[in-house]
Amino acid sequence: MGRCMCLMRLNGKKDSIEGTAYKADPKSDEAKLKVKFYVPPFLPIIPVTGDYWVLYIDEDYQYVLVGGPTKKYLWILCRQKHMDEEIYNMLEQKAKDLGYDVSKLHKTPQSDSTPEGEHVPQEKGFWWIKSLFGK
Numbered sequence: 001m002g003r004c005m006c007l008m009r010l011n012g013k014k015d016s017i018e019g020t021a022y023k024a025d026p027k028s029d030e031a032k033l034k035v036k037f038y039v040p041p042f043l044p045i046i047p048v049t050g051d052y053w054v055l056y057i058d059e060d061y062q063y064v065l066v067g068g069p070t071k072k073y074l075w076i077l078c079r080q081k082h083m084d085e086e087i088y089n090m091l092e093q094k095a096k097d098l099g100y101d102v103s104k105l106h107k108t109p110q111s112d113s114t115p116e117g118e119h120v121p122q123e124k125g126f127w128w129i130k131s132l133f134g135k
Contacts, residue, residue: 021052031057056094065091067100074100081110 019037031054038044051068058064063078076083076091092102 024051055098056091063087063091065094067095067098071098071100074102074105076105081112 018041019035021033021035024032024034033052033054034049035052036047036049039046039048050073051070053067053069054064055067056065062080063076063083066075066077067073074095076088076095088107092105095102095105
């Protein structure tokens with residue numbers, strides 16, 4: 001079992017939530033994980049669990065295709081801020097071949113530099129309350 005931190009952007013601001021990842025089937029060699037987060041983050045009382053299946057990863061661990069059993073969620077992730085279009089298209093085709101609807105994919109705009117003063121927040125949870133009210 002391992003810990004993971006999820007960084008997300010909500011209304012243009014970077015926020016975080018911590019979770020725990022573990023193999024869905026400890027006896028399997030497949031890279032099928034369960035990720036559990038507790039909400040609200042400032043008072044972790046409600047567990048939320050999701051599937052995180054590694055569908056494809058390159059041999060250098062630079063990019064990965066991640067989905068789940070329902071095919072409702074799909075991510076193309078890269079360690080670099082920019083991915084070659086050829087690699088992106090190859091990952092998109094792999095997802096199509098596995099039955100995922102790639103028309104819902106959205107490329108997140110990336111900049112070449114980190115905006116000044118942007119860092120991983122240390123406080124936990126207030127963004128979650130604000131999100132309930134659409135702020």
